Amino acid sequence: MTTPLLSVRDLVIEFPNRHGPLTAVDGVSFDLAAGEVLGVVGESGAGKSLTGSAIIGLLDPPGRIASGEIYLKGERIDNLRPEEMRAIRGRRIGMVFQDPLTSLNPLYTIADQLIETIRTHLRLSEREARQRAIGLLDDVGIPAASRRIDDYPHQFSGGMRQRVVIALALAAEPELVIADEPTTALDVSVQAQIIDVLKEQCTQHGASVILITHDMGVIAETADRVAVMYSGRIAEIGPVREIIKNAKHPYTSGLMGSIPTLAQEEDRLVQIPGAMPRLSDIPPGCPFNPRCEHAFDKCRVQRPVLIPVDNREVACWLYEEAEASEVAG
Amino acid sequence: MEAVSNFLASDLFYRFRKSPVAVVAFIVTALLVLSALFAPLIAPQNPFDPGSLNLMNGFSKPGEPNQFTGETFMLGTDDQGRDVFSTILYGLRISLFVGFSAVMFAMVLGSVLGLIAGYTGGRTDTIIMRIADIQLTFPAILVALLIFGIAKGITPPSYRNEVAIWVLILAIGLSDWVQFARVVRGATLVERNKEYVQAAKLIGRKPMAIMLKHILPNTLGPVLVIATISLALAIIAEATLSFLGVGAPPTQPSLGTLIRIGQGFLFSGEYWILLYPALTLLALALSVNLLGDWLRDALNPKLK
Amino acid sequence: MLAYVIRRVFQSIFVLLMVGLVAFSMFRFVGDPVENLLGQERTQADIERVRDQLGLNDPFPVQYIKFLGNALQGNLGVSYRQGRPVSEIIAERAPATLELAGVSALLAIVFGVGLGVFTAIRRDGFMANFIMTTSLIGVSLPTFLIGILLIYVFAVELGWLPSFGRGDTVKIGWWSTGFLTESGLKAIILPAITLGLYQMTLIMRLVRAEMLEVLRTDYIKFARARGLSTRAINFGHALKNTLVPVITVTGLQIGSIIAFAIITETVFQWPGVGLLFINAIQFVDIPVMAAYLMLISVMFVMINLIVDLLYFAIDPRLSADASARGH
Numbered sequence: 001m002t003t004p005l006l007s008v009r010d011l012v013i014e015f016p017n018r019h020g021p022l023t024a025v026d027g028v029s030f031d032l033a034a035g036e037v038l039g040v041v042g043e044s045g046a047g048k049s050l051t052g053s054a055i056i057g058l059l060d061p062p063g064r065i066a067s068g069e070i071y072l073k074g075e076r077i078d079n080l081r082p083e084e085m086r087a088i089r090g091r092r093i094g095m096v097f098q099d100p101l102t103s104l105n106p107l108y109t110i111a112d113q114l115i116e117t118i119r120t121h122l123r124l125s126e127r128e129a130r131q132r133a134i135g136l137l138d139d140v141g142i143p144a145a146s147r148r149i150d151d152y153p154h155q156f157s158g159g160m161r162q163r164v165v166i167a168l169a170l171a172a173e174p175e176l177v178i179a180d181e182p183t184t185a186l187d188v189s190v191q192a193q194i195i196d197v198l199k200e201q202c203t204q205h206g207a208s209v210i211l212i213t214h215d216m217g218v219i220a221e222t223a224d225r226v227a228v229m230y231s232g233r234i235a236e237i238g239p240v241r242e243i244i245k246n247a248k249h250p251y252t253s254g255l256m257g258s259i260p261t262l263a264q265e266e267d268r269l270v271q272i273p274g275a276m277p278r279l280s281d282i283p284p285g286c287p288f289n290p291r292c293e294h295a296f297d298k299c300r301v302q303r304p305v306l307i308p309v310d311n312r313e314v315a316c317w318l319y320e321e322a323e324a325s326e327v328a329g
Numbered sequence: 330m331e332a333v334s335n336f337l338a339s340d341l342f343y344r345f346r347k348s349p350v351a352v353v354a355f356i357v358t359a360l361l362v363l364s365a366l367f368a369p370l371i372a373p374q375n376p377f378d379p380g381s382l383n384l385m386n387g388f389s390k391p392g393e394p395n396q397f398t399g400e401t402f403m404l405g406t407d408d409q410g411r412d413v414f415s416t417i418l419y420g421l422r423i424s425l426f427v428g429f430s431a432v433m434f435a436m437v438l439g440s441v442l443g444l445i446a447g448y449t450g451g452r453t454d455t456i457i458m459r460i461a462d463i464q465l466t467f468p469a470i471l472v473a474l475l476i477f478g479i480a481k482g483i484t485p486p487s488y489r490n491e492v493a494i495w496v497l498i499l500a501i502g503l504s505d506w507v508q509f510a511r512v513v514r515g516a517t518l519v520e521r522n523k524e525y526v527q528a529a530k531l532i533g534r535k536p537m538a539i540m541l542k543h544i545l546p547n548t549l550g551p552v553l554v555i556a557t558i559s560l561a562l563a564i565i566a567e568a569t570l571s572f573l574g575v576g577a578p579p580t581q582p583s584l585g586t587l588i589r590i591g592q593g594f595l596f597s598g599e600y601w602i603l604l605y606p607a608l609t610l611l612a613l614a615l616s617v618n619l620l621g622d623w624l625r626d627a628l629n630p631k632l633k
Numbered sequence: 634m635l636a637y638v639i640r641r642v643f644q645s646i647f648v649l650l651m652v653g654l655v656a657f658s659m660f661r662f663v664g665d666p667v668e669n670l671l672g673q674e675r676t677q678a679d680i681e682r683v684r685d686q687l688g689l690n691d692p693f694p695v696q697y698i699k700f701l702g703n704a705l706q707g708n709l710g711v712s713y714r715q716g717r718p719v720s721e722i723i724a725e726r727a728p729a730t731l732e733l734a735g736v737s738a739l740l741a742i743v744f745g746v747g748l749g750v751f752t753a754i755r756r757d758g759f760m761a762n763f764i765m766t767t768s769l770i771g772v773s774l775p776t777f778l779i780g781i782l783l784i785y786v787f788a789v790e791l792g793w794l795p796s797f798g799r800g801d802t803v804k805i806g807w808w809s810t811g812f813l814t815e816s817g818l819k820a821i822i823l824p825a826i827t828l829g830l831y832q833m834t835l836i837m838r839l840v841r842a843e844m845l846e847v848l849r850t851d852y853i854k855f856a857r858a859r860g861l862s863t864r865a866i867n868f869g870h871a872l873k874n875t876l877v878p879v880i881t882v883t884g885l886q887i888g889s890i891i892a893f894a895i896i897t898e899t900v901f902q903w904p905g906v907g908l909l910f911i912n913a914i915q916f917v918d919i920p921v922m923a924a925y926l927m928l929i930s931v932m933f934v935m936i937n938l939i940v941d942l943l944y945f946a947i948d949p950r951l952s953a954d955a956s957a958r959g960h
Contacts, residue, residue: 018343056858090860097858102851105870107877116869117859168859463648466933468889470896478914478922479659565775572777573899575914585777592781592900595789596796603785607778618773 003074004031005208006055006176011068013050013059013232015279022279024063025050026232029306032176037199037209039223039240041216041255043276047232048212052178054078055210056093057085072176091121094169094207096198098181100161104153110137110164111149114171121172136167139204140197159190166198170205177202178210183218195222216255220244228252231276231287238312248314250292286317294318344627354619361613365425368418373402376411376419377580384410391601405601407590413601416587417609423583424613427497428564432556434502435563439509440552444544446510447517448537458514461507469504473566476500477575490578497576501566505559512551516544557621565614584610641941645934650701652930656923657700660710704927710920714913719924723906728808729799730894730905736821737829738887745833745883749840750875753848754867765841771834776893780827780900787823795820797902828897832886839882844875877944884940888933 013025025047032038040048053059055070057077070078077088089095097103105113114133118124124132130149137145140163153161162182169177179198183191199222202209211223219226219240227237228249236249247253254272274291277283286304289295298317306313307320345351364371391405391413404413446457464472480496481489520526520540529535570576571585579586584606591603703709709719748768752761771779788796800816802809811817847853848871856866895907902908906925913921 058854058857086857086860086862088860089858095855095858097851097855099851103855105852105856105874107873108870116861116865120859120861120865165855168855172860463651466648466937467930468892471892471929474895474910474914475922475926478917481914482659482917482919561773565773569775569777569896572775573896573911575911585775588778588781592784595785600785600789603781607781610778611774614775614778615770615773619769622769 002033005034005036005073006032006210007069007071007074008051008055009069009071011051011054011070012066013047013054013063014066015063017280019280021066023066023282024232024279025054027068028229028232028234030227030234030237032208032210034175034208035203035206036225037202037211037223039219039226040210040212040229041214041219041226042229043214045276045279046229048214048229049180051229052095052180052210052212056089056095056178058089058095090117090174091172092175094172094174094177096162096165096169096177096179096182099185100158100165101153101185103165104161106153109150109152110156114149114164114168117168117171133167133171136171137164139201140164140167141193142167158186159194162186162190162194163197166194166201170201170207173205174207176210177207178212180212181214182211183215184213191218192221198222228255231282232279233287234306234313234315235288236312236314236316237306242310242312246310248309248312248319249316250294250318251288286315345623348623350619351623354616354623357612357616358620361421361609361616362425364418365421368415368422372412372415372418374412374415376415388599391605404605405599407599407602408594413605416582417584417606420582420584420587420606421609421613423494423577423581424564424567424585424610427494427501427567427577427583428560430498431501431505431563431567432559434498435505435559436509436552436556438502439506439511440513440548442506443510443513443515444517447514448521448540450521454514457510461510464504465507469501469562470566470569472504473500473570474573474575476503477570481575490580493576493578494581497567497570500570501563504566505563508555508559509552512548512555513544516547519547520544554621554625557617557624561614561617561621564617568610568614584613637945638942641938645938648934649930652927653701653704654697656927657697659919659923659926660700661696709924709927712913712918712921714916714918714921719920722909722921723924723928724807726904726906726909728810729903730891730898730907732811733821733824733828733897733903733905734890734894736825737832738890740825740829741832741836741887741890742883745836746840746876746879748833749837750844750867750872752837753841753844753875756845764837768834768837771830772838776827776831776896777900779830780823780897783823783827784900794823796823799904824897824901824903827900828890828894831893832890835886836879836883840875840879843879844871847871847874850874881940881944884936884943888936891932892929 008031009029011025011028012023014021014023016022028047028051030038040051042048050059050063054065057080059065065078068078069076072088072092077085080088104110111130111133114136115126115129118129118132119126122129122132134145134149137149142148142160142163148156153164156164166182177198182198183194186194195218198211199209211219213219223240225238226240226243228235228243228251230251236243236247236252243252244256247256251272272291277287277290283290283300285298285300285302286292286295289299292299296317298320302317304315304317306315309319345355369375388408389402389406389410391403402412402414404417406412407416442457446454477496477500480492480500484492484496517540526540567576567583568585568588571583572589574589577583577586579590582590587606588603588610591606594600594602707720709723711717712719712722715722748764752764755761784796787794795816798820799811800818800820801814802811802817803813804810811821853866853871856870861869891907894903894905895910897903898905898907899911906928909921910925912918913925
């Protein structure tokens, strides 16, 4: 098996607190292959964004990586010196943030920001960099790119701005792009376009994508695999089609039931009763157990590990027997 | 009692305990305030009662017995034989009194004007806010100086010393009301648009009493922060004005006045007449400022 | 954009008229101008004559307009105390204040911005913390206290620098300058530090706070995510975004230096217009007080106006918006 592009092992992210550290991400592991689109889905506060920030080395203090490893093409990147990590950012890992309005420096033209990024990583002259920048803007679908490149960010609409952001993230040809809620701040009518541009351009430039979102619909349309996060841990991870068709983890089923589809017969969306626990109140055992209608004794006591079931992995004790029986039988 | 135990367990108190700066500042401030309050009991002499003075004591060095009378003064005496330690205590009194009173005045004036502006709206509001804006273009010290100058011009010379303290309070208070007005006005505007106000008006009742009940809790936090910082500024303003000679007179000197007097003796070697009042003012200004700064940071929702 | 400029100019003129009104009222109603000019031996006829001369029998608005007219022509009345035209006295003393203010402003800006940027970038370093703590002292202490302490250390104890006055000055045309003599240069050091220290600490804390805010923004985070060098981020992006809002406040601060000169001039007995104003208050010399008030107001209002318009010129968002609205 070839080395995966990205490998995250037992990542733990903590926040210090007066009563003891709070664990926001608790032992997350996954692999990402080259050319793959991995969706990371979950509610606000599940730890998705933190995981993304940790991978690119931009975790905001006082949060810190308490333990775990992150490997990019087999080399460890979570313990690099700041200068070494800086060389990786932009060039090997790119990131797209949620709000295009605040992602761009309002006092500089798009040209300035693009050319600066390009010339930081690639040895090009000013003119060559500008040509390349115009090409990038064309790629992401900015009309009249050669003219608009000299405009300021506020002269673009929200959707256009996010396209510029995507262009900036891809400017130095990274191998991996982390997109953290790239469409949440956009108008609904524009969201689908931007996701298309993101996926298309990443494929074209040869970058894998980690797509972080709370919108399962986007994942369904765009991702190859999906990791469902809950309370800082992965509940279920596997191919998108399989999981949508047949969600195994009770939380994932709940999520599926909450997606509005035209084919639904009931006229009310299924809601999962209760709410995700606060960082200071995470229950022992499986964090989902208070809200789970299938919970039994073991769930309340022992923390589930990822169990392979039906070509995906689920962190749920319901499937312990299934694994055991598979191994035995 | 419950309120006290609630406070002691609160986040605010926790932060206070953890910050050595805040604790030290608080202790120093408390010490100074208490000394001022109990000045008549602590001070070895009342330096402004001419009867208790002995001119022969003049220019005694700190800690050394006077060459004529043999009396020892901890911090020395000035040219009139006044014990410096006592003058500092009484001076502190004046400084703190003027400071607190000026802030109280500014707070009341500002809040009332803010309330009127917010409630009445329309032209009254515009006029009040215009005046506020114009006043803000100029530094507070200038405004205070101007008011003092005018007041001095209007008062007949014989009364000037007596009313000086009150004019000082008026001047400093008038230069500082705007921030209070703004906060209260903001809160009033928010309340004014609520339904119970319309309802009360329909019945023909004045909603002011109910509005106040809602406005007060909303403004308490910000007003407290503004008041603490204003206090620090007022103390400095008073000291400055007194130092410039347009504040507390030598008959009722504040720390600023004492420093002014002391400056005259710097070169003749009686440094103590200047140094100790200056150090006291330093301690006071610094600790009140630090306390106010800390309070502002602690109550700032953005930094949480 | 033009509409905005015109509105601001009108606002400024209105403020100046108001201030003029206050100054004029001081003249008319505080103290008795006639008495100040005539002295003890005077007859009723004298009083009437002077009243007429001063135009005191005209209706209020007329007097006000005349007053303004006079002021605009540079006629600011006669000092009660010195018996000379006020404009003459002010012209004599202005260079002292202006030189002092100039040097102080320079110190304040250079060190304020420099240290502000430094303490924002090296946020947790020992030096940064030390500077921040010391700056707290700079902001908490009254200016006069700083001046006095400086005098105590450098003039009384060490004897390196003079403790009062301006030193020897050289007259170039109408302007007397202290920059061309050694004693003049020595004399300006302590007062300039005293005057500039407060502004410097304010600017420093402002720049630092603003820069820290900027360093927390999404666009800086995105810049980091693109792998831009620390230098490019700090001095290319963050600095520019920091300075734009800071410029306005700094401009206003610098303006207030001239007002704060009053205190420093008193501490050091510096012969400028600030000391003149204080003496005027002591002696209730209304014409001088009123004249100083008006001059300072003109200066403040102008600085406010310039700074407001400057903001427009610097921030592309504002000018672009304005011209877009014009279409």
